[in-house]
Amino acid sequence: MNKKLCIFFILSLFIVFLSLSLVGCGPKAQNKEQVKTIKVWHWMSDREKAFLELAKRYEIETGIRVNFELYAPSDAYAQKVRAAAQTNTLPDIYGILGEKRDFASFIKAGYVYDITEEMDKNEGAWKNKLFAKALSVNEFGQGNSFEVKPGIYGAPIDVTNMQMLYNKDLLKAVGVDPSNPPRTWKDLVAVNRKLKAKGIQGLVSGWGETWMIDCFASNYAFNIMGKDKVLDTIRGKIPYTDPDWIKVFDLFREMRDEGIFASGIVTMVNKTAEQLFANNRAAFAFNGSWCVNVYRGMNPDLNYGAMLPPEASDKYPMTIWGGAGSSFMVNKQSKEAQLAVDFLKWITDAPQQVFLSKETQDLPSNKNSLKDMPMVLSQFANAMDNTTHPNAWGVSEFPVVIEAFDKGIQSIIIGEKTPEQLAREVQQVKEREIAKKQ
Amino acid sequence: MKEGAKYKVEKFLKDSVIHILLIIVSIGCLFPLLWMVGSSLKTQQTIFSDMSVFPKNPAWGNFYSAWTKGEFGMYFLNSLFYTVTVVFCIVIISSLAAFAFSRLKFPGKNILFYMFLGAMMIPLPGSFVPLYVLMTRLHLVNTRIGYILCMINVGLSFSIYLLKTFFDKMPTELEDAARIDGCSRLGIWWNMALPLARPAIAVIVIFNSLNVWNEYILATLIFSSKNLMPLQRGLMIFQGIHVTEYPLLMAGMTITALPIILVYLIMQRHIIKGITAGVIVG
Numbered sequence: 183m184n185k186k187l188c189i190f191f192i193l194s195l196f197i198v199f200l201s202l203s204l205v206g207c208g209p210k211a212q213n214k215e216q217v218k219t220i221k222v223w224h225w226m227s228d229r230e231k232a233f234l235e236l237a238k239r240y241e242i243e244t245g246i247r248v249n250f251e252l253y254a255p256s257d258a259y260a261q262k263v264r265a266a267a268q269t270n271t272l273p274d275i276y277g278i279l280g281e282k283r284d285f286a287s288f289i290k291a292g293y294v295y296d297i298t299e300e301m302d303k304n305e306g307a308w309k310n311k312l313f314a315k316a317l318s319v320n321e322f323g324q325g326n327s328f329e330v331k332p333g334i335y336g337a338p339i340d341v342t343n344m345q346m347l348y349n350k351d352l353l354k355a356v357g358v359d360p361s362n363p364p365r366t367w368k369d370l371v372a373v374n375r376k377l378k379a380k381g382i383q384g385l386v387s388g389w390g391e392t393w394m395i396d397c398f399a400s401n402y403a404f405n406i407m408g409k410d411k412v413l414d415t416i417r418g419k420i421p422y423t424d425p426d427w428i429k430v431f432d433l434f435r436e437m438r439d440e441g442i443f444a445s446g447i448v449t450m451v452n453k454t455a456e457q458l459f460a461n462n463r464a465a466f467a468f469n470g471s472w473c474v475n476v477y478r479g480m481n482p483d484l485n486y487g488a489m490l491p492p493e494a495s496d497k498y499p500m501t502i503w504g505g506a507g508s509s510f511m512v513n514k515q516s517k518e519a520q521l522a523v524d525f526l527k528w529i530t531d532a533p534q535q536v537f538l539s540k541e542t543q544d545l546p547s548n549k550n551s552l553k554d555m556p557m558v559l560s561q562f563a564n565a566m567d568n569t570t571h572p573n574a575w576g577v578s579e580f581p582v583v584i585e586a587f588d589k590g591i592q593s594i595i596i597g598e599k600t601p602e603q604l605a606r607e608v609q610q611v612k613e614r615e616i617a618k619k620q
Numbered sequence: 621m622k623e624g625a626k627y628k629v630e631k632f633l634k635d636s637v638i639h640i641l642l643i644i645v646s647i648g649c650l651f652p653l654l655w656m657v658g659s660s661l662k663t664q665q666t667i668f669s670d671m672s673v674f675p676k677n678p679a680w681g682n683f684y685s686a687w688t689k690g691e692f693g694m695y696f697l698n699s700l701f702y703t704v705t706v707v708f709c710i711v712i713i714s715s716l717a718a719f720a721f722s723r724l725k726f727p728g729k730n731i732l733f734y735m736f737l738g739a740m741m742i743p744l745p746g747s748f749v750p751l752y753v754l755m756t757r758l759h760l761v762n763t764r765i766g767y768i769l770c771m772i773n774v775g776l777s778f779s780i781y782l783l784k785t786f787f788d789k790m791p792t793e794l795e796d797a798a799r800i801d802g803c804s805r806l807g808i809w810w811n812m813a814l815p816l817a818r819p820a821i822a823v824i825v826i827f828n829s830l831n832v833w834n835e836y837i838l839a840t841l842i843f844s845s846k847n848l849m850p851l852q853r854g855l856m857i858f859q860g861i862h863v864t865e866y867p868l869l870m871a872g873m874t875i876t877a878l879p880i881i882l883v884y885l886i887m888q889r890h891i892i893k894g895i896t897a898g899v900i901v902g
Contacts, residue, residue: 226860226861227857227858227859228860228863230857251844251846252846252856253840254856255859258836258841259840261745261749261841265748265749265752265753266752268749268752269752269753269756269757271756271761460668470862472861472862475862476862476863479665479863480668481668481669
């Protein structure tokens, strides 16, 4: 018995010894006196390689080391950031995932450096390089509902927007000039009739992910009634039963009746929609600028272009969702906050933005880096002036209203509801929420 | 004669239904694995167009690319170390604790045990932030020991519960006999309780190995150094925000799954015994 016990305890000691020795193999403390270091946390695994290369270049140029630490997927990253905020261990630079109210709570807790002054320095040299729409996502205006001190709190490292994609080969196959895709709603319906006659599916999109329906409907709401009326609806001044909203909902009814939708669109996740479009199985797609990278991976020979969604009205311009793709914030508590700001200035400068865009096929946030881009990517970039984003509206709709709105549109698509019915239902939910708030 | 024929038909029908059900369940279990292996042999282009389970021209190079690109060598050793250490510690601590809960009398025994049971009800993500706060206060963030302690904590409750149930059913006569032979409490645990609990320990080893081997979220929280990360970190490299390298991801997953399948195959004969632990002891 004693022999066995001896073996057991020796084994235990061995394990403890091994543990301790491996603990010693952990990262050594940096020699802070020798090299100044900035720590960056991010979640963008597809950009990791490009970031590491940029960090090398930055160290050569400035002697400052930048440690990029990747935490993916984004859920794990978001938890890490939340936990680090609670223990005041956030790095020098990080990104905040989530809605604007999450962003606001980090600012109010004192974890985000206000970079407005830096942006405005030298007559706005930094600010003027970047797409204004991308900055607005990181900006809090005067009298914002989040009660955050007005200012800019993040630097966009890339931008994104949502547009319609068209398959040039499929349009050509039905006699439509691919250099002249449908610009108006009527054109879209006409082209779709030709596609339908040849058994080609029309529009494919990941509308099982309801935010994409919200985005599509919002584009047409802006086009039909203009920004002010949309925002007044959110403020509760205009009901969803307004004829203009019914017109928006009716577009979905019309698309259903005309057979524009690819089958199963209501439950389709965007990945499936991307596969269908990439494999030439649908003529149109509604997707974000990231799709350029996705389609390149799925089918490098795909012959396609990007266009604004065809206008349903000539009253207001077509406005699409877009803005900052990913942004970095500087930790206000960081001892190296100024170094971190300098690094953000550098990474958003044209040469670095061109490099990032080439490596990742994302749209650069710097307006001066659009040269030598693939055609589809420049089509996306050219539409940046038409972008808007709910985070930049200064008002936000009740989550339950958004849910009723999006699910209601799904119901129209499957023929369960009429536009008028949906308008009434969404308005009822809205009134209920307003009453609760009062 | 008629009765015999009727019995045979009934038996045949009953067996057929059972076998069909089992075949369906087996296919349901095996198909994802087959699909994973098949996909690991496709290319980024063919994965979306080739619908066959196994491609005609398998891209074996995916395994090499996944191993090198995902830096699996370093992560593999890390995961192996975490799994062996955590599982070993869980078996020792939980068997000692379960033996104490089952055989010793001390104040607050039941409350303490119910607290362990209560801990089982808290899902792991729910305890992330408190664990991170605790590890930060103890200066154990970004250390192997911090992660190992957290993982031991995660696996203890279930293991103690399973072993206590097992020890409760162990006849006291066996313990008395050992005591008469001059065994100490520790000696009884080592010489009698542990060998008898082998099936339950096998279950604990498999469940916890699986848990530690596949764990990633807690590692992300505790570690900031890439060198300390477990194997799952290698897989994340292939998943971008919008683009996923599916063939490499599947090749990586196949590599990752192999050791755990091996552990399962070695321990599987104990599984049924372990799950029904407590029905017959000794």
